Amino acid sequence: MFKNHISKLLVVPFLALFISCTQKNTDTQSTKALMGETITAEKQAALTPQTILASLKEGNERYVNNDLTARDLQAQVKATATGQYPEAVILSCIDSRVPVEHVFDKGVGDVFVARVAGNTVNPDILGSIEYGAAVAGSKVIVVMGHEACGAVKASIDEADLSDNADVLLDRVNPAIEAVQGYDDRTSANGAFVDDVVKTNVDMTIDEMLVESPVLKGLLDKGEIMIVGAYYDLDTGKVTFVEN
Numbered sequence: 001m002f003k004n005h006i007s008k009l010l011v012v013p014f015l016a017l018f019i020s021c022t023q024k025n026t027d028t029q030s031t032k033a034l035m036g037e038t039i040t041a042e043k044q045a046a047l048t049p050q051t052i053l054a055s056l057k058e059g060n061e062r063y064v065n066n067d068l069t070a071r072d073l074q075a076q077v078k079a080t081a082t083g084q085y086p087e088a089v090i091l092s093c094i095d096s097r098v099p100v101e102h103v104f105d106k107g108v109g110d111v112f113v114a115r116v117a118g119n120t121v122n123p124d125i126l127g128s129i130e131y132g133a134a135v136a137g138s139k140v141i142v143v144m145g146h147e148a149c150g151a152v153k154a155s156i157d158e159a160d161l162s163d164n165a166d167v168l169l170d171r172v173n174p175a176i177e178a179v180q181g182y183d184d185r186t187s188a189n190g191a192f193v194d195d196v197v198k199t200n201v202d203m204t205i206d207e208m209l210v211e212s213p214v215l216k217g218l219l220d221k222g223e224i225m226i227v228g229a230y231y232d233l234d235t236g237k238v239t240f241v242e243n
């Protein structure tokens with residue numbers, strides 16, 4: 001009885017010590033596992049449009065699998081404070097369910113993100129993308145629409161919010177007119193809406209190339225790639241359309 005007591009007395013502190021050591025080791029390991037690397041000028045120069053697109057696809061796969069990279073964001077903040085060398089420019093809708101950096105598992109300094117409801121282009125957006133590609137060296141431009149886009153629906157419904165919103169929603173009209181073959185051409189028809197979303201992405205890329213000789217020139221020289229993408233709200237999966 002007495003002996004048992006002693007051994008229990010010894011075992012308990014020993015166990016506690018063992019557990020605290022193990023916890024400490026796990027903590028250290030998880031700290032070490034945080035990714036603090038960022039894209040440097042040298043790394044950016046070594047990237048090709050193909051490797052960048054592959055990295056975006058892999059990042060989205062991690063997002064879909066709930067396996068995002070654990071980042072040391074403060075290390076990345078410090079590492080990028082004096083310069084940025086992003087690999088891609090992503091034009092997205094403002095929809096809160098499309099968290100762009102997460103969607104591609106990217107960190108600080110990795111991608112430029114231009115956002116406007118309906119992911120269309122205007123001079124401000126084009127100038128921003130031109131800066132990303134021609135000045136900051138990004139080699140992939142992604143135009144990403146998403147399932148059940150509210151801006152596309154509002155444009156289909158000819159919603160009347162304000163003069164500002166009219167200008168914005170009018171940019172989606174060419175895509176609505178281009179999509180044919182639907183009896184129900186209202187926002188209640190999900191198939192029609194998604195067809196317009198995808199057509200809007202294609203037509204936005206076409207317009208980008210007409211309105212921006214800078215981007216057209218980079219594309220013709222093979223220095224950049226421009227791809228369309230569609231984000232599925234149910235799964236988080238991005239489907240790329242490579243032209």
Ligand SMILES: [Zn+2]
Nearest residue numbers: 093095149150
């Ligand atoms: Zn949207």
